Amino acid sequence: MFSQLNSCGLMGMDGFEVFVQTDISNGMPAFEVVGPPDAAVKEAKERVRAAIKNSGLKFPAKRIIINLAPAAQKKGGSGYDLPMTMSILNATEQIYIDDAEESVFIGELSLDGTLNSVDGVLPMVIFAYKNGYKKAFVPKDNANEAAVIDGIEIYPVDNLKSLCDHFDGIKRIEPYTVDLKDYFKQSAEAVLDFSDVKGQENVKRALEIAAAGNHNVLLIGSPGTGKTMLAQRMPGILPDLTFDEALEVTKIHSIAGILPKDKPLILNRPFRSPHHTVSSSALSGGGTIPKPGELSLAHNGILFLDELPEFRRDVLEVLRQPLEDGEVTISRVSASLTYPCNIMLIASMNPCKCGYLGDARRECTCTPAQINNYRSRISGPLLDRIDIQVEVSSVDYEDLSSGKKGESSKDVKERVNRTRQIQLERYKDLNIYSNSQLGAGLLQKYCALDSEGDAILKAAFDNLGLSARAHGRILKVARTIADLEGEDNIKAAHVAEAIQYRSLDRKYFE
Secondary structure (H helix, E strand, O other): OEEEEEEEEEEOOEEEEEEEEEEEEOOOOEEEEEOOEOHHHHOHHHHHHHHHHHOOOOOOOOEEEEEEEOOOOOEOOOOOHHHHHHHHHHHOOOOOOOOHHHEEEOOEEOOOOEEEOOOOHHHHHHHHHHOOOOEEEEEHHHHHHHOOOOOOEEEEEOEHHHHHHHHHOOOOOOOEOOOHHHHHHOOOOOOOOHHHOOOOHHHHHHHHHHHHHOOOEEEEEOOOOOHHHHHHOHHHHOOOOOHHHHHHHHHHHHHHOOOOOOOOOOOOOOEEOOOOOOOHHHHHEEOOOOEEOHHHHOOOOEEEEOOHHHOOHHHHHOOHHHHHHOEEEEEOOOOEEEEEOOOEEEEEEOOOOOOOOOOOOOOOOOOHHHHHHHHOOOOHHHHHOOOEEEEEOOOOHHHHHOOOOOOOHHHHHHHHHHHHHHHHHHOOOOOOOOHHHOOHHHHHHHOOEOHHHHHHHHHHHHHHOOOHHHHHHHHHHHHHHHHHOOOOOEOHHHHHHHHHOOOHHHHHHO
16 A cells, blocks of 8 residues: 655755655554654654544554655654654545645644644745645644745644544535735834933934944943943834745744744844853754754844843854855754844944943943953954944933933834835845945945045045955945935035944944
8 A cells, every 4th residue: 555645844944845655565563764754753653653543543553664755855853743644544545635746734743633833834835835736734823824825725734633534524624814914904013112212312313324224233332321222122113024024034933933823924023132141053043953043033133232242252253254144054964054144233332341431420440451351352353244333322311301202213214214215226136125235346336435525435444444344334334324315426424424433443442
């Protein structure tokens, strides 16, 4: 007796096709899985056996061999439980699966036959749809994310018995749908508002520029000046996620196993704020079969590193390549996978160990050696990759006691949206979405300076000892400032303001 059903595996961000082939023959009772399976797939034998028996069905006392083809691809995870079980039942003619060639089966079984959710269902269903499959049978808890894909019928399965009843015609499972139009009309989750921040107008201006061009930011200031408060309000001024961006973010969170069950799509840009004790693997991603880390979980959103010098040096150095390339590659013995991480990095730090160097109200107690040791935890190459460095000073009492509300995030977001639209139109044929993504070859074309602007930048380059990378990032920030003001050409004032946001690397790290 032979049966073949279809399933999907997951490798990085993409699904791949798996044929579950079952051969049942006479002989000494045995149950073997080849393919090659990992430990979770090998353990599926006991889950499959118990689920079939506890669902009122018969487990054949024969020689059973299940091959997960193609054999060259390593198979991992518990999502093959359901297709293996259905393949056995189909081979023993306990059920007849109509449209088997057009269907995929994904799901983990409990011993009583209940289907449990699995990670990464969304990218697997996307793969199934792109490869011509018409139906997908998935755990009920995964139906929301799977139904995001239009063009493939999603059948939410509660347990093995209900799925058998479906194919026997006793009680059909109805396809599950999600109305994405209504879902997108829902207001985004409540976000913190910039109007809550008293004073700090220069910092708000810098953060608006950062949001408009997707630039990295470093906030330097004494404790209590509002660095964290400002950073936490950045999601409120970033443009809304497009459907494609939301789909990509949801895929990553699905693979990581942290997608909320009640949300088919993530609508808000991610804001990830790992503690300074985070490891390099947790930041970049890892595991036997590598899963996304904090860098990728912040994709299309913000990665906030509070108290930057408190992070281990090796952890911070992990950031260098991903910040440049917008992706992180994780290499392990079993696989080498690449995950996207197009992020905006926002970092904050004190000017010294005690935090009060240069503070007008409190005296710094650090020795010069302590100050140098504290600052040296951040390398020059990493600092070079941060476009905007801004000092956050103490807030005056008059600002704190004033009942006057500052500009709302909604108003700032409107300007950011207009600026991002300018960039989308400008780079529509280049697969670039913001000024921060401009490569060296495009700077001369899109960031050309007049003679006055060029003279200002040359003086800054010589006097501040800037690197070639810093020169390019100043041009990108100047381009964003010009876009915010609706100017086609970069003017001297735009260059001067952009240079202002690079001066701190000389003040604090010389």
